[in-house]
Each structure stands twice: as structure tokens, then as C-alpha cells.
Amino acid sequence: MADMRAFREAVDDWASGGAGETARELAAHLGVRTAVLLEGPSDHAAVEALAERRGRDLAAEGVCVLPMGGAMSVARYTGLLGPPGLALRLTGLSDERERPFYDRALDRAGAPRQGFFVCVADLEDELIRALGTPRIEDVLRAEGDFRSWQTFVRQPAQRDRPREQQLRRFLGTTKGRKIRYGRLLVEALDPDQVPAPLDDLLASL
Secondary structure, eight states: OOOHHHHHHHHHHHHTTOOSHHHHHHHHHHTOOEEEEESSHHHHHHHHHHHHHTTOOTTTTTEEEEEOSSGGGHHHHHHHHSTTTTOOEEEEEEEGGGHHHHHHHHHHHTOOSTTEEEESSOHHHHHHHHHOHHHHHHHHHHTTOHHHHHHHHTSTTTTTSOHHHHHHHHHTSSTTHHHHHHHHHHHHOOGGGSOHHHHHHHHHO
């Protein structure tokens, strides 16, 4: 049975130059009405984790969460999924520094800007600031990564950097760790700690 993963894969193939027929057929079959555009898989993990915490089944609601592989791909995805293509409602997250790319892409596609919510640096930074270092270190302990973290912060290149920057760098040092912690950090949040861009995105869906 076709599922939302198949639709994501069809869209990615389309964005890479393939034909769009499969994506169109799956969108109709699955009742896709909204595409949530995110820069990467760690953002995807975070959004899905918060949806699950709130009892939401986004796929069943016709919402497809799509990691684009970087902000530079936003024009391609908005063109395929917005008014010029599948005419889905577009929403998502953008980083403050990448906001001009999103604005231009949305304007070119004839899609509204108001469905996109802006993180100061990125979603990872928002989660780190929301939780704070002590709570994140608790998560690292629970996951068996605390010793690696202690070794990392003692490295000469890291010693004088702010803790938040050290954490962001550490989470990106091992393949798959950033994606795994995208989910784990969301699961560690108290209900009133959810960063505003992520909270607002879920509320808009």
C-alpha cells in the first residue's frame, strides 16, 4: 500500500529531474493537502516527534513532512508542490539567514509567506536554548554519549567556545547523531518549553 514515504521519495525524484507523474498520482491517492518544507532530516525528526507527542498523525491528516536537503533547494520544491505544480498548501521552517531564499522562492511560486516560521539560527539551536545544557547533558547520559561529550569539550578547538556552540558541533560530529537527537531533544522538552517556531508550525497544520 502506498504511504507518505513513497510520496516523499517520488517528490525527491521529481526534484532531481525525474518525471512528476508518480508524485501527482500519490498525492491524489493519499489525499495530500499540505507540504511541510524543512531543510534536513533532523528537522523532520523533530517535527514528527512533536506531532506524535501531541497525538497527531500528520500523514493521516494529509500532511507530508519533506526534508529538502538544504535551503538552496527551496525554489525547486515550492515550484513543484506549490501553485505551479501540485497546488498544495506550503508551510515549514526557515533559518533567519536563509529567509531571503524562502521569500524569493515563495513569491516566484505564487505561494503565501505566512506559513513559514523562522528560527533564529536553526531548529537545533532553538532546541538547545529551550532545554539548556544541564538538561541536554542528562539526555546525553541516558543515551550513553556523555563520555564522548566530555572528551569533545576538552579538545583545544572547543575549550573557549560557548556551551551552546559546543553542543551544536558535537551533535553533528557522528553520522546519524543529529537526526537521532532531533527526536530526543523534542521528547525531553516540557510542554511549555517548545520553541515558538516549532510550536507555531504544528499549530498551523
